[in-house]
Amino acid sequence: MRARRERRFGIRARMFVAALLLASAALLSAGLVAGPAIDAWLVDDAQRQLEDIARVAAAALSAPSPSGLEARASAVAQASGARLTLVAADRSVRVDTGGEDILSPAAVEVTAALSGGIGRARRPAALTGDETLFVAVPWAGAGDAGALRAARAVAVVDAAQAALRRLLLVAATVGLAMAGLIGLVAALSFARWLGSLVARVRAAIASAHGAEAPESVRVEGLAGSVGRLARELERSVSHLAQERQRQEAVLDALDEAVVALGPDGRLTMANAAASALLELPHDAIGRPLVELVRTPPLVELVRRATAGAPETISCRLIGARQRDVAAHAAPLAAPGGVVLALRDVTELRRLEGIRRDFVANVSHEMRTPITVIRANAETLLDGALEDPQAARTFTDAIGRHAQRLDTLVSDLLELARIEAGRLDLELLPLSVPDLVRRVVEAHAPMAERRDHQVTVDVPEGLRLVGHASSLERVLANLLQNAINYTPPGGHISIRASIEGEHVRLEVADDGPGIPLRHRARIFERFYRVDPGRSREMGGTGLGLAIVKHLVSAMSGTVGVRSAERSHPTRPGAVFWCDLPRA
Numbered sequence: 001m002r003a004r005r006e007r008r009f010g011i012r013a014r015m016f017v018a019a020l021l022l023a024s025a026a027l028l029s030a031g032l033v034a035g036p037a038i039d040a041w042l043v044d045d046a047q048r049q050l051e052d053i054a055r056v057a058a059a060a061l062s063a064p065s066p067s068g069l070e071a072r073a074s075a076v077a078q079a080s081g082a083r084l085t086l087v088a089a090d091r092s093v094r095v096d097t098g099g100e101d102i103l104s105p106a107a108v109e110v111t112a113a114l115s116g117g118i119g120r121a122r123r124p125a126a127l128t129g130d131e132t133l134f135v136a137v138p139w140a141g142a143g144d145a146g147a148l149r150a151a152r153a154v155a156v157v158d159a160a161q162a163a164l165r166r167l168l169l170v171a172a173t174v175g176l177a178m179a180g181l182i183g184l185v186a187a188l189s190f191a192r193w194l195g196s197l198v199a200r201v202r203a204a205i206a207s208a209h210g211a212e213a214p215e216s217v218r219v220e221g222l223a224g225s226v227g228r229l230a231r232e233l234e235r236s237v238s239h240l241a242q243e244r245q246r247q248e249a250v251l252d253a254l255d256e257a258v259v260a261l262g263p264d265g266r267l268t269m270a271n272a273a274a275s276a277l278l279e280l281p282h283d284a285i286g287r288p289l290v291e292l293v294r295t296p297p298l299v300e301l302v303r304r305a306t307a308g309a310p311e312t313i314s315c316r317l318i319g320a321r322q323r324d325v326a327a328h329a330a331p332l333a334a335p336g337g338v339v340l341a342l343r344d345v346t347e348l349r350r351l352e353g354i355r356r357d358f359v360a361n362v363s364h365e366m367r368t369p370i371t372v373i374r375a376n377a378e379t380l381l382d383g384a385l386e387d388p389q390a391a392r393t394f395t396d397a398i399g400r401h402a403q404r405l406d407t408l409v410s411d412l413l414e415l416a417r418i419e420a421g422r423l424d425l426e427l428l429p430l431s432v433p434d435l436v437r438r439v440v441e442a443h444a445p446m447a448e449r450r451d452h453q454v455t456v457d458v459p460e461g462l463r464l465v466g467h468a469s470s471l472e473r474v475l476a477n478l479l480q481n482a483i484n485y486t487p488p489g490g491h492i493s494i495r496a497s498i499e500g501e502h503v504r505l506e507v508a509d510d511g512p513g514i515p516l517r518h519r520a521r522i523f524e525r526f527y528r529v530d531p532g533r534s535r536e537m538g539g540t541g542l543g544l545a546i547v548k549h550l551v552s553a554m555s556g557t558v559g560v561r562s563a564e565r566s567h568p569t570r571p572g573a574v575f576w577c578d579l580p581r582a
Contacts, residue, residue: 013187018183020176020179020180020183022179023175023176023179023180023183024176038164042164043122043133043154046133046152047120047133047135050082050133050134050135050150050151050152051118051120051135051137051150053076053080053082053084053135053150054084054135054136054137054148054149054150055137056076056080057073057076057077057080057084057148057150058137058138058139058148060072060073060075060076061073061076061086061095061139061141061148062139062140062141069086069094069095069141070095070097073086073095073097074097077097077098080150081152082150082151082152083096083097083098083150083151083152084096084097084098084148084149084150084151085097085098085148085149085151086139086146086147086148086149087110087113087114087136087146087147087148087149088144088145088146089114089144089145089146091110091114094146098151107119107121107134107136107149108121109121109134109135109136109149110136110147110149112136113136113137113138113139113147113148113149114138114146114147116138117138118135118136118137119134119135119136119147119149120133120134120135121133121134122134122154125151125153130153130154130155131153131154131155132151132152132153132154133151133152133153133154134149134150134151135149135150135151136148136149136150248271251269251271252271252272252273254271254273255273255343255344256273256341256342256343257270257271257273257274257276257277257278257325257341257342257343257344258270258271258273258274258339258340258341258342259271259274259278259289259339259340259341259342260332260337260338260339260340261289261302261306261337261338261339261340262335262336262337263306263335263336263337264288265288265289265290265302265306266286266287266288266289267280267284267285267286267287267288267289267292268285268286268337269285270284270285274342277317277323277325277342277344278292278293278317278319278342279319279320279321280292289302293317294318294319295315295316295317295318297313297315298313298315298317298327298340301313301327301329301340302329302338302340304329305329305330305331305338305340306331306337306338307331308331309331310328310329310330310331311328311329312326312327312328312329313326313327314326314327314345315327323344323346324344324345324346324349325342325343325344325345325346326342326343326345327340327341327342327343328340328341328342329341362408362412362526366405366408368401369401369402369404369405369408370401370405372397372398372401373397373398373401373402373405376394376395376397376398377394377398379394380394380395408542411542411543411546412542414546418546418549418550418553425467425470425553425554426467427465427466427467427554427555428465428466428467428468429463429464429465429582430463430464430465430466430468430471430582431462431463432458432459432462432463432464432496432503432505433458433459433460433461433462435468435471435472435475436456436458436475436494436496436505437456438472439472439475439476439479439494440454440456440479440494442476443476443479443480443483446480446483447483447492450483450486450488450490451488451489452483452486452488452489452490452491452492453490453491453492454479454492454493454494455491455492455493455494456493456494456495457493457494457495457496458494458495458496459496459497459498462496462498462503463503463581463582464502464503464579464580464581464582465554465555465579465580465581465582466554466556466579466580467550467553467554470550470553470554471550471554471579473546473547473550474547474550474551474577475494475505475507477543477544477546477547478507478547478575479492479494479507480543481507481543481544481575482507482508482509482511482573482575485509485511485512485573486509486510486511487510487511490509490510490511491509491510492507492508492509492510493506493507493508494506494507495508498581499578501580501581502556502578502579502580502581503578503579503580503581504576504577504578505576505577505578505579506574506575506576507574507575507576508563508572508573508574509563509572509573510563510572511572511573512571513562513563513571513572513573514560514562514573519560519561522544522560523544523545523547523548523558524545525541525542525545526541526542526545527541527544528541547575547577551577551579554579555579555580556577556578556579556580557577557578558575558576558577558578559575559576559577560573560574560575560576561573561574561576562574
């Protein structure tokens, strides 16, 4: 307790002394600056007074009067307390109220007055040797002219300066006393505040450590306590900053978009996924959500969550990229507001649609042959077996549709293996001419039956990197499609060319072509431009999907475009694939 009192007294004393020193320095600085200025002002004021006295005396001595010049000059000098000297134009002294004086030929003030101006000077008087102020003005009497000079000892000005300094000293003393009193009151108040601050600092340190502050903290004084608290706060701030960075990193790493809104509906935080999904501008923080998101269901979801009702909805975002999202909004307990989480389900919805279409297409594709097989089998069992001709017809139908089912199942299994990544392809350099020749020879009978002309334009020695049987399957599917869709007597060409680091293989036909609206989906499973005609030709709708996946497995790309011809009814189609050069 004694050490605490000594520390507090030391703080009060230091603050009191500091206040006194500050006030003293301020008063001393003011005196050093104001003293010379006041002295100069007093001298200048005394000279102005002398000039006024000289002008009054000149006027009094110029007017006609029964009394003489000396009497009038003496009256004015006695009233003003200044010494008056009337000098003629020849510099002779006509009147001098201070007794005989020797007029210096170099009296600059007299010379200036005789020239029609006003002369001022400061020098010792000729008789007394005292420092004196002189002011001379022109004078004109009855038929005479000269100069009238007024003089006053500087001692009079010194007396005024001394009186003013005494007054300033008294004011400074009073000001210093007031400053000391105010400093004492401030020191006592500040000491009490410091005492409470020390107690709070120690309590904060004890709270940070979970126990009472150690003895070293008690005796090291306020500076040590504050320093200890500052270090604790620095560690806490650093820990909070690390936690914030960790949370921001976690939020930015999330695939889900997370947005935090304040109680007023303004954006306070958005992770990278939210900025990309909602297409937020760089200045989105601090702006209302209704200005940033033009999706009414989402705004209504946030409004309901602000009212305290967490909810999850599915909606489509309105913007440059229309995306399907699953949104969940929940209120924040403190400091209020809403947290909004959005998950982009566009791809999921697309895959769900593909799955539904796939199931529907597989069911549809299998229903026809199964129905035919069942109907023919029932017909045979009902007695058609007794008729050899009818039995053969129904049996052939069962065989064809069983073959169609087998082909469909085989294509489905192969496509499943490719999509699951279970197809291990060993990519090797292949001769393109040999590859194309084998495919064309295998399909030559089919082309001849439809009277198609198949031409091959492949440079000799051209090689690419791929898998032989997979690439043959790709070309076989493309060539078979061209044969199926090209009218009898049409033309089919297989071309190969070098495109940078890739080899482009093209299969062109004279068929009806692929309309532009179908080209984006032509490589999907079971997608057909003309479903009825495709089924008539025995297609399963999986050939182009298998082509796409096989080419992708060989690090290539596929596509389709219109042929470079202008036939009105048969624009033709060109299916192409790019594979790496060997």
